[in-house]
Amino acid sequence: MAANNQPLIEVRNLKEYFPVLVGMFRTKPLKAVDGVSFSIQKGETLGLVGESGCGKTTVGRTLLHLYKPTGGEILYNGKPVQSKADIMEFRKKATMVFQDPYSSLNPRMTVSDIIGEPLDIHKMYGSPDERREKILELMRRVGLNSEHAARYAHEFSGGQRQRIGIARALALNPDFIVCDEPVSALDVSIQAQVINMFDELQEQMGLTYLFIAHDILVVRHISDRIAVMYLGRMVELADAAEIYERPLHPYTKSLMSAVPQPDPKTARANKRIVLTGDIPSPLNAPSGCPFRTRCAHATEACSAEMPEFKEVSPGHFAACHRVGEVN
């Protein structure tokens, strides 16, 4: 990467701890995100995968300051986002699409009010006519019938509701959108429509995405690079094709091999690496490497020391002590 190639979003050592009550008065920090760093270039899609509880949603939310970060830095166009004014400005340029199209839209608001709300908050129009025009344009853009502007969310199907959510995210003409599991609640036939729309909008508007999902085939389809998280930490980050075909970290390997391939012949031939056990609780994370309790290659060194997240080959990062040996 050239030095003048300024990333649009840069995250340095991001931490998000939630206090959890243990016993009567004592709290213990739940390290939902524990030192995550990455950057996203303009126009790029970074996929973020991992299992439930790994902290991927928290990364997305903390990134937009929906949660106050416990530590670390977020840079937008090279400038840190810190003060209240910074955050307000940043939120005009960075928006979010939520997972559940049923609960993320207020049932008491009409579609036009839902899409218009960000415009109202940031006072992005001069006259009521301009506001209306903007809303109708956004609805057309996401393939909604603009005659339906006065309807309520419950009158729409899941796919259409997700389109409303996307129109709302586009209202401020952002550079960057955090997409938190935007297609996982949709039926397969509708999912493809929405994925294509994300692709098209990116081309038309030069958008940058952080695409959070647990469906690896979807992430593989849409992303330029993919990051894998486990227990609040990033374990691997590489180009999408590279990480899918040549994963380095044992966790990524098992994750990729567990993907149910929609093809009976591949499925029969596929040697799956089935992990034993479950993800440990982030309240009682294992010492050293967080994955060692489920890893087939773990040694004593793995329990003694946290592996460093380092560049193994150009652009391919992994956090594993035995990265060279077990391949």
Next chain:
Amino acid sequence: MSTLLEVRDLHTSFFTPAGEVKAVNGVSFNLDRRKVLGIVGESGSGKSVTAYSIMQILERTGKIVSGSIKFDGQELVDAGEKVLKTIRGNRISIIFQDPMTSLNPTYTIGHQLMEAILLHTNRNREQAKARAVEMLRLVNINEPEKRIKQYPFEFSGGMRQRIMIAMALACEPDILIADEPTTALDVTIQAQILELMKSLQEELGMAIIMITHDLGVVAQLCDEVIVMYAGSICEQGTADEIFYNPRHEYTKGLLRSIPTAGSAGTRLQPISGTPIDLLNMPKGCPFAPRCDNAMKICLSQRCERAQINADHQAACWMNVKAEMEAAKGGAS
């Protein structure tokens, strides 16, 4: 005879204030012993209602309107509760999608596992407990003697689903119905559960009806596949036939629209339109309004299911058209 379950022209409707919702609209299929049958479809396609109809655990507004369900030669539709109670949980078991809510939080795992065993077999409490421990061991729960005294909240999602499987298999059923058993789980846990189901199926020799929307899960596990849309079966065949030789426009569309390892950088080919409104069903083929190749006849008349080859049936006018064209070509 190896046919274990025979469903003929099943119609199940829900009677709602807005009108009759025909959730299952003329479904017929056979399930042989030791086979894994996948039922795929989107939400509202009637796949779960088909399963609930077999078990007769429909909600109060739902009713089997007509049709026949024969299990091991016995008719179930008008069998009555008394007979059904000897079959449900004993010879046909079901596991549900959500392992978080299908266990009772106020009883121990052991209590819930033993309940079915005590009800359906003539084991005493001691033996039932031993059986419960054995079942937990079978589904790879560590220290089952200790775990049996614990409550559902002390288990993770994947473990709870394994307990559900243990419970369903405790009476060695002939058929296990799995309603989206891995949808709520993570991929690595999903892989564990699917491997477990496969090995238990081979070991215990039961038949499985796997209900899912995930074509990946179907490809992993199923011998036979039924594709449902709007309450009807559009296509049925062996897994290889369905995946490599789809003969219904909906199945083709479904297979084209899923992202695969090779689809990166290209546009997916979605099925256009929105899912069907079951209250306003079209007269012809239910998929016609979303079908790119719909012809005049598709809009006015339903296509009957026809045999494509020995392992494959489909209900699509495109096949009829192709056949007619082939016949014409052959004659001239």
